[in-house]
Amino acid sequence: MEEAQRELLLRNRLRLVKELQVEPLWDLMLARELFTRDMIEDIQDGGLPVSQMTSGTLRHSPQSWADQTAGTRRDQARQLVTDLQTRGRCALPIFISCLEDTGQWALATLLRESNATQQLVPVDLKPIEIVKSREPTNTYGKLPKRPLAPGSHTSKKEDPGAAYLDPEQGAVGPTQTRSRNNTGMAGQVYPLNSDPCGYCLIINNVDFHPSSGLSVRTGSNIDCEKMQKRFQALHFAVEVEWNLSAKAMGAALHQLAERDHSALDCCVVIILSHGCQASHIQFPGAIYGTDGTSISVERIVNIFSGSRSPSLGGKPKLFFIQACGGGFVSWRDKKSGSWYIETLDRVLEEWAHNEDLLSILLMVSNAVSAKGTYKQIPGCFNFLRKRFFFKTK
Secondary structure, eight states: OOHHHHHHHHHTHHHHHHHOOOGGGHHHHHHTTSSOHHHHHHHHHTTOOGGGSOOSSOOSSSSOHHHHHOOOHHHHHHHHHHHHTTSOTTHHHHHHHHHHHTTOHHHHHHHHHHHHHHHSOSOOOSOBOOBOOSSOSOOSOOOOSSOOOTTTTOOTTSOTTSEEEETTTTEEEESSOOOTTOTTOTTSBOOOOSSSOEEEEEEEOOOOOGGGTOOOOTTHHHHHHHHHHHHHHTTEEEEEEESOOHHHHHHHHHHHHTSOOTTOSEEEEEEESOEEOOOOSSSOOEEEOTTSOEEEHHHHHHTTSTTTOGGGTTSOEEEEEEOOOSSSBOOEETTTEEHHHHHHHHHHHHHTTTSOHHHHHHHHHHHHHTSSSSOOOOOOOOOOSSBOOOOOO
16 A cells, blocks of 8 residues: 555544444455455454453353454454555555445545545646636537548548547548448447337436535536437436435446346446546546535446346446546536537437447547637546447337
């Protein structure tokens, strides 16, 4: 563990010892290899000296050896914080994920946001949403109707497979078609045979509790309506949840993951909210609930893992998140919604019938990054093993 992370644990030691509920953590920490079984048993002893422990012979009592020798909850919490400092650099993010999985949101948020602050160059980590004004509403122009011929609008030195971008129009189209009609793609495309294709959950956080210090997300309802109509047109069963706390967001996502998806081919989650930086192993960022508490993107994605949602195993799970990453700009217009969602909606309308998801996301990134004086580039990460084409007919 890095020195800054050790200092973070020491700085919050008193609160951790006071509030940490250790009992539900044991199995998770063992399964995630944060500690070995022997280490956990030592922590359960609570650091008691040998003189305070019973001898190796178990007393005639219904209590187990562990029950007889274990320290109090506070002793165990204190020893856990101490031993955690001896683990590797990924120990703190793993511990935070264990806190989230056991519903200890306040402690998870405290450690996650403090850790993110230490890892970054000092900046204001509160969400920054700059409202666009005095700019024509129709600045995107008309998206290309069909793929351009390979090599068109490029020189010999340019990559013929790169995306074509017209900054004046803010429109994008691929220079080489990756159509679903291409031959030789059997087995390389996720099947979408069911109708509906799957569930699409939209979480739209607009109004935040005054104590959170987070502003009203005016214009987010426009984004929500666009996504609702778009994914209904793409043959998804769309459900919308409004103004959820971090705990309620977690509950709604768990409920979705635990449904039976056996007869469905896909699952989509769309979250519209404020965001912030967060420590992570794979997936960066965190999303604020209306109470000002955040839930990490990594936690959101892991809710839908194969072990927790077996009927979604091997099926594509798509996450679209409109939120600033903490100290970064996410443009949102009061009348037309966010640049990202508006562009995503337009590109899906023009290209979903022909292009795969990754090509579509590249078009969206190029179009959004070309907009305005201050630049915004949507982030994207995926673990898709095949091409994904939306169902449009």
